[in-house]
Amino acid sequence: MQALFGQLLIGLINGSFYALLSLGLAVIFGLLRVINFAHGAQYMLGAFVAFLLLQYFGIGYWAALIVAPLIVGLLGAVIERTMLSRLYNLDPLYGLLFTFGLALTIEGTFRYLYGASGQPYAPPPLLAGGTNLGFMFLPNYRGWVVVVSLLACLGTWLLIEKTKLGSYLRAATENATLVQVFGVNVPVLLTFTYALGAALAAFAGVLAAPIYQVSPLMGSNMIIVVFAVVVVGGMGSIMGAIVTGYMLGIAEGLTKVFYPEASNIVIFVIMAIVLLLRPAGLFGRDA
Amino acid sequence: MRKNLIASTAILLAMGTSAFAADVSDGKVKIGILNDQSGVYADFGGKWSYEAAKMAVEDYGGKAAGAPVEVVTADHQNKADIASNIARQWYDTEQVDSIMELTSSSVGLAVQALSKEKKKITINTGAATTELTGKQCSPYGFHWAYDTHSLAVGTGGALVKQGGDSWFFLTADYAFGYSLEENTATFVKENGGTVAGSVRHPLGTTDYSSFLLQAQSSGAKVIGLANAGLDTSNAIKQAAEFGIVAGGQRLAALLFTLAEVHGLGLEAAQGLTLTEGFYWNRDEESAKFGKRFFERTGRMPNMVQAGTYSAVTQYLKAIDKAGTDDGDAVSKALHEMPVSDVFAQNGTVAPNGRMIHDMYLLEVKKPGESDIAWDYFKVLATIPGKDAFIDPAKSGCDLVSQ
Numbered sequence: 001m002q003a004l005f006g007q008l009l010i011g012l013i014n015g016s017f018y019a020l021l022s023l024g025l026a027v028i029f030g031l032l033r034v035i036n037f038a039h040g041a042q043y044m045l046g047a048f049v050a051f052l053l054l055q056y057f058g059i060g061y062w063a064a065l066i067v068a069p070l071i072v073g074l075l076g077a078v079i080e081r082t083m084l085s086r087l088y089n090l091d092p093l094y095g096l097l098f099t100f101g102l103a104l105t106i107e108g109t110f111r112y113l114y115g116a117s118g119q120p121y122a123p124p125p126l127l128a129g130g131t132n133l134g135f136m137f138l139p140n141y142r143g144w145v146v147v148v149s150l151l152a153c154l155g156t157w158l159l160i161e162k163t164k165l166g167s168y169l170r171a172a173t174e175n176a177t178l179v180q181v182f183g184v185n186v187p188v189l190l191t192f193t194y195a196l197g198a199a200l201a202a203f204a205g206v207l208a209a210p211i212y213q214v215s216p217l218m219g220s221n222m223i224i225v226v227f228a229v230v231v232v233g234g235m236g237s238i239m240g241a242i243v244t245g246y247m248l249g250i251a252e253g254l255t256k257v258f259y260p261e262a263s264n265i266v267i268f269v270i271m272a273i274v275l276l277l278r279p280a281g282l283f284g285r286d287a
Numbered sequence: 288m289r290k291n292l293i294a295s296t297a298i299l300l301a302m303g304t305s306a307f308a309a310d311v312s313d314g315k316v317k318i319g320i321l322n323d324q325s326g327v328y329a330d331f332g333g334k335w336s337y338e339a340a341k342m343a344v345e346d347y348g349g350k351a352a353g354a355p356v357e358v359v360t361a362d363h364q365n366k367a368d369i370a371s372n373i374a375r376q377w378y379d380t381e382q383v384d385s386i387m388e389l390t391s392s393s394v395g396l397a398v399q400a401l402s403k404e405k406k407k408i409t410i411n412t413g414a415a416t417t418e419l420t421g422k423q424c425s426p427y428g429f430h431w432a433y434d435t436h437s438l439a440v441g442t443g444g445a446l447v448k449q450g451g452d453s454w455f456f457l458t459a460d461y462a463f464g465y466s467l468e469e470n471t472a473t474f475v476k477e478n479g480g481t482v483a484g485s486v487r488h489p490l491g492t493t494d495y496s497s498f499l500l501q502a503q504s505s506g507a508k509v510i511g512l513a514n515a516g517l518d519t520s521n522a523i524k525q526a527a528e529f530g531i532v533a534g535g536q537r538l539a540a541l542l543f544t545l546a547e548v549h550g551l552g553l554e555a556a557q558g559l560t561l562t563e564g565f566y567w568n569r570d571e572e573s574a575k576f577g578k579r580f581f582e583r584t585g586r587m588p589n590m591v592q593a594g595t596y597s598a599v600t601q602y603l604k605a606i607d608k609a610g611t612d613d614g615d616a617v618s619k620a621l622h623e624m625p626v627s628d629v630f631a632q633n634g635t636v637a638p639n640g641r642m643i644h645d646m647y648l649l650e651v652k653k654p655g656e657s658d659i660a661w662d663y664f665k666v667l668a669t670i671p672g673k674d675a676f677i678d679p680a681k682s683g684c685d686l687v688s689q
Contacts, residue, residue: 006504010496111325118517120552130530136500137530211528212493213521213550217325221493256497261460264489 006136007253013142015249016149017204021222022229022241023153024200027160030236031173031193033092034084037100039226040219041107042198045072046205048110051121051214061124061210068206069199076198080191088190103219110216118213145207152203153242156196160238169193228271234284244282310611311354313382318344318599321370321377321398322390322413324362327491327517330546332390332413332591334360338584339592340387343599351606358599359383365390365490367397374398378405384612385409387598390591392416392463399428406614408621410602412594415515415542416466417677420641424684427618429640432594432630433564435463437646437675438541439470441562445648445667446509446539447478454539455507456485457498457522459514467513467541483507488514495522499529508536515542520551527555544589548663553654556663564590564646565630566664576629577661587661590630597630634672639684643672 021043028036049071050064059067079102087094122128123141130139160166172179172186180186205218212218229248233240248267255266262269274282320337323329337360344356359381363370370389377383378401386402389395390413402409403425411419412432419430454475458464464487472482483505486498499522502510510531512519519540526538540547543561567577567587576596580588588596605620606612626634631644649664657663679687 006500007497010494010500013496014494115330118520118550120555130528137503137534139528139530141528142496211525213517213524215517218493221491253497257501260486260488260498264492 004257007257008250009136009138011250011253012246013146013249014252015246016146017208017222017245018226018229018249019153019242019245020149020204020207021201021226022233022245023156023238024197024204025226025230026233026236026238026241027156027200028194028197029230030238031169032088032190033173034087034095034099034194035092036194036197037096037223038079038103038106039099039197039201040221040223041103042072042076042201042219043205043208043222044110044216044219045075045106046202047121047209047214047218048114048205048216049202050206050209051119054121061206065203065206069202072202072205073195073199077191077195079198080194084194085187085190103223107216107220114216118215118218121209121214123210141210145211149204149207152200156200157238157242225267228267232267232271232274232281234281237281237283240281240283310613311352311606312384312612315354315382316351316356316603316606316612317381317383318356318358318602319374319377319383319386320358320360320388320595321363321373321386321394322360322388323365324360326365328365328390328413328515330550331516331544331589332388332595335546335584335586335588335592336388336390336413336595339580339588339596340599342580342583343596344603347600347603351603352610352612354612356603363391363394365394367393370394371397371401374401378402378407383407385602385617387411387602388413388591388595390414391461392418392466393461395419396423396462399423399425403427408602408614408617410598412598413591415463417470417682418462418466420637420639420679421677421683424639424682424686426640426686427614429598429621429636429642431598431642432590433562433646434641434676435467435470435542436677437564437670438467438562439474440675441646441648441670442539442541442560443471443474443511444478445560446537447475447480451509451537451539452478452480453483453507454480454509454511455483455502455505456511456513457495457502458485458487459518460487460489463515464513468511471511471513471539471541485513488518490514490518492518493521495525496529498522499526499531503529503531503534503536509539510536511539511541512543513541516547517550519543520547523551523559524555544591545587545661545663546589546591548651549586549661553652553657553663556651557653559651560667561649561651562646562670563649563664564644565593566647566649566666567593568659568662568664569647569666572629581661593630597626597628600628601626637676637679638687639679639682640686641676641679641682643676645672646670646675 046068049068053059053064127141130137176186229244233244256263320340322332324333340358361373385408387410389411392414395411395414399409408427410429415435417434417436456468458468548556577587605617608620609616622636634644636642648668
């Protein structure tokens with residue numbers, strides 16, 4: 001029983017990463033209709049920027065948590081403005097191919113520069129060590145990850161569903177021309193959205209850096225699972241992505257206890273079942 | 288017409304110059320280095336093994352039995368099917384004469400079986416399973432650098448001696464992990480220890496926390512990591528995070544080499560006991576070799592890379608001895624010749640294809656103890672080849688008269 005609590009908690013920690021990453025994907029897909037295959041690469045970039053900031057400028061974890069997403073978000077904005085925005089009028093497949101190619105290029109470049117093995121990145125001294133919860137030993141840093149990612153998820157959801165900016169964003173996806181007529185600069189809104197999605201991925205990357213090695217492949221390990229999360233949650237549903245992220249993290253954690261060999265396929269089994277029963281996903285609206 | 292004439296003249300000339308090497312197929316010796324160059328084992332062997340092979344060819348003078356020697360390489364991404372396809376293509380259309388390195392046991396077994404069919408030599412320096420020279424042995428297959436049995440005897444033996452009599456295994460879920468777990472568990476039990484349990488994780492897992500938690504709650508004194516490469520590094524890092532070593536349990540990194548210690552850093556790796564077939568700072572000769580390798584690659588070789596250097600060198604010697612690159616003749620020469628080079632000083636090749644040589648029990652130094660770069664190990668003991676490897680007569684290989 002004690003072990004079970006521990007595993008549930010670990011599932012929650014992994015779920016935090018799934019939720020944060022699938023959130024960014026859902027924002028980009030929901031508002032831009034772009035399937036952002038470069039998301040894993042942007043997550044990896046976040047971790048690498050944090051690593052490089054420390055290496056060359058002595059900028060530590062706390063600053064990197066803000067600076068790295070800003071840098072990667074800015075990079076996302078440049079990519080959207082100069083390249084991705086030209087593909088909006090074409091079949092969504094082009095956006096998918098473009099971002100996939102982008103991901104391969106970024107990952108290939110980093111693999112060339114830094115090799116496939118990871119670079120070490122220590123957790124901040126404030127969060128080093130752990131706390132004995134009685135049923136398990138919880139590393140403080142992992143506890144922090146759960147809290148901060150919950151906050152980030154909630155914040156993004158509020159931004160999109162409850163603020164004026166969010167209402168513009170949602171309106172722009174429904175009817176861009178009409179929103180433009182009202183004097184809203186739609187292209188800038190779209191750039192902002194893509195940058196926000198990329199920044200969220202980078203934020204998750206910085207959070208992940210002290211847990212996993214900072215490695216060029218960390219994104220491609222994650223991206224497939226995250227896509228499954230988005231599909232199960234319902235493409236474009238922001239709440240769906242968040243809830244499903246945590247749920248699948250827990251499901252995966254439990255599988256590791258009862259049948260560890262299946263731990264890396266359980267998410268896809270769930271995805272197949274959900275798609276059979278509810279093709280639009282758990283939280284998706286039927287088109 | 289004129290063009291054809293020139294072309295055929297060129298071919299004739301080419302044949303003329305290689306007439307001396309008449310018994311070498313296609314006029315050249317071609318060695319393929321097939322391994323993981325982008326995944327969890329990319330530093331374990333990777334392109335560094337390719338570099339070691341090229342270095343061996345250069346040191347040998349670039350020719351064997353009078354024919355020029357060429358080295359090619361490919362990344363098999365740790366997938367046995369991709370590896371088999373590349374091997375088949377190399378043999379069938381690209382005149383490759385032998386394949387070496389072959390990191391990851393599933394790949395090693397698949398390519399060795401294919402090469403047996405094609406009567407081509409494989410010398411495995413990267414994979415670990417004893418199956419390669421056991422039930423699935425091949426007259427054309429050689430296993431060079433280490434195997435799961437030698438790791439169990441080395442690292443497992445040392446920890447049992449220090450009182451680690453109950454074990455829990457974290458095992459990579461494929462041929463290699465099973466073989467390493469089985470060999471170590473047998474060894475532990477033979478020495479009066481017990482196995483509290485084991486859990487199998489997929490290759491390339493990034494998060495070990497739930498597996499580690501299970502190991503922690505098992506109460507075993509030693510947690511045996513029957514995995515390799517980045518998998519082991521990640522597990523060790525996360526074990527520290529979850530306070531496993533601080534809680535009194537010991538970690539046994541059963542397959543851990545210089546490359547992973549370098550990636551993990553001395554701070555995290557200090558005090559680990561491990562077994563390798565080579566250490567660059569073993570003696571003057573090995574240090575000289577290590578420095579030359581370092582100048583080419585910016586890193587010191589581990590047993591896989593040094594083993595590949597040795598395997599290529601020995602293969603070229605065997606071709607010189609046989610006067611041909613024909614699989615049967617080279618295999619015969621390889622079985623007969625003793626191995627004496629920078630990697631193995633008193634090696635012999637057993638009838639099952641196992642190269643028997645000394646292994647080293649090593650301990651990772653503390654950060655303050657290491658003053659030269661890459662000088663990470665203290666040599667605790669030399670394990671004589673006959674103790675490190677399975678007695679060929681008991682290996683289960685049908686090439687050995689029992």
